[in-house]
Amino acid sequence: MNDDQLSMEEIDVLLKAAVAAPSMHNTQPWRFEVNGHVIDVFLDGSRSLPAEDPTGRAMRIAAGAATFNLRCAAASMGYSSWFGLAPDRYDPDLVARIVLAPTDDPDKDLLGLSTQIPRRHTSREPLRPVQLTSEDQVSLSRAAMAEGAELSWLPAPGIKAVLDLLLDTDLREIGDWHRRAERAHWVGGDRTTDGVPSSVLGPRSSSYPSPVRDLGTRPADQTRPSTSFETEPALAVLSTGGDTRADQVAAGIALERVLLTATRDGLKASFLNQPLEFDDLRRTVQQTTGKPGFAQMVIRFGHSTVTATTPRRPVEAVVHPRTEEL
Numbered sequence: 001m002n003d004d005q006l007s008m009e010e011i012d013v014l015l016k017a018a019v020a021a022p023s024m025h026n027t028q029p030w031r032f033e034v035n036g037h038v039i040d041v042f043l044d045g046s047r048s049l050p051a052e053d054p055t056g057r058a059m060r061i062a063a064g065a066a067t068f069n070l071r072c073a074a075a076s077m078g079y080s081s082w083f084g085l086a087p088d089r090y091d092p093d094l095v096a097r098i099v100l101a102p103t104d105d106p107d108k109d110l111l112g113l114s115t116q117i118p119r120r121h122t123s124r125e126p127l128r129p130v131q132l133t134s135e136d137q138v139s140l141s142r143a144a145m146a147e148g149a150e151l152s153w154l155p156a157p158g159i160k161a162v163l164d165l166l167l168d169t170d171l172r173e174i175g176d177w178h179r180r181a182e183r184a185h186w187v188g189g190d191r192t193t194d195g196v197p198s199s200v201l202g203p204r205s206s207s208y209p210s211p212v213r214d215l216g217t218r219p220a221d222q223t224r225p226s227t228s229f230e231t232e233p234a235l236a237v238l239s240t241g242g243d244t245r246a247d248q249v250a251a252g253i254a255l256e257r258v259l260l261t262a263t264r265d266g267l268k269a270s271f272l273n274q275p276l277e278f279d280d281l282r283r284t285v286q287q288t289t290g291k292p293g294f295a296q297m298v299i300r301f302g303h304s305t306v307t308a309t310t311p312r313r314p315v316e317a318v319v320h321p322r323t324e325e326l
């Protein structure tokens with residue numbers, strides 16, 4: 001090993017932070033290559049969701065979130081980091097390149113957020129109280145803005161419009177065997193390395209439409225206990241100005257900055273993304289914000305004391321250090 005190379009311990013810390021990022025159905029659709037102080041983030045096409053994410057947008061968002069976690073972990077280890085989003089036509093799976101350099105003055109915001117990485121989890125529980133303070137909202141909007149995205153808080157009619165769209169998505173999904181089979185593959189049961197275990201699905205909602213997506217497909221999950229959820233959830237739409245592959249990775253970076261900020265501020269989050277999986281409904285969601293742009297995530301925020309964790313694959317399964325250079 002030499003000074004031009006990250007140590008195995010450093011790589012372990014960096015990549016444990018990266019894989020803690022959220023991903024649709026916890027597919028963890030990423031792999032990493034480390035060369036000197038350069039970390040490349042790739043999509044792992046073997047972990048795609050062809051029925052529910054045919055264009056790979058959700059994969060790129062997940063890879064962006066992992067990229068942000070890497071930068072936070074780097075700051076916690078005394079590194080500054082530069083990154084580029086890399087739509088490379090010769091290597092379309094390469095989504096981001098991060099370059100680290102030792103520093104006495106790491107980015108304080110990234111450093112502060114690094115402590116939130118293990119604390120952030122998707123919460124599918126009823127959240128209370130629904131009303132967030134304007135300080136909460138401004139703090140989260142600024143986090144999105146810092147990464148070039150926009151977080152639009154929906155007023156009551158917008159919340160109702162998004163909840164109404166859930167009826168449309170449910171009707172479209174009823175006869176779609178591909179979607180249901182894909183979800184059954186990734187969601188439910190006991191899980192040790194990937195997918196969404198039954199234990200984190202949260203209760204079923206006693207009213208319809210629910211402000212939490214019910215991911216359960218297996219008979220045991222469909223009969224789990226039900227409870228009442230907030231009727232007017234605090235919903236915000238995360239949007240980007242463009243919708244290129246790089247824009248979608250940037251959306252993931254902004255998403256993770258928002259989620260870690262929310263965790264720091266004592267908030268929990270979950271996602272109501274099903275309308276975004278249909279192009280026409282995705283446009284309707286963006287219209288509810290009253291602004292131009294492309295909706296990337298619908299996020300529900302609130303307070304809850306329940307913590308539910310999902311498993312991750314070990315770092316060895318996702319990294320390809322060029323060992324000949326170590």
Ligand SMILES: Cc1cc2nc3c(=O)[nH]c(=O)nc-3n(C[C@H](O)[C@H](O)[C@H](O)COP(=O)(O)O)c2cc1C
Nearest residue numbers: 022023024025026058061121122213271273274310
């Ligand atoms: C692009 C994207 C889309 C997601 N869509 C949903 C969704 O529609 N409903 C949901 O309950 N969770 C959704 N999730 C959350 C994942 O299920 C969650 O991140 C994953 O299971 C890992 O769990 P964790 O966030 O607690 O670490 C989404 C996450 C990402 C990154």
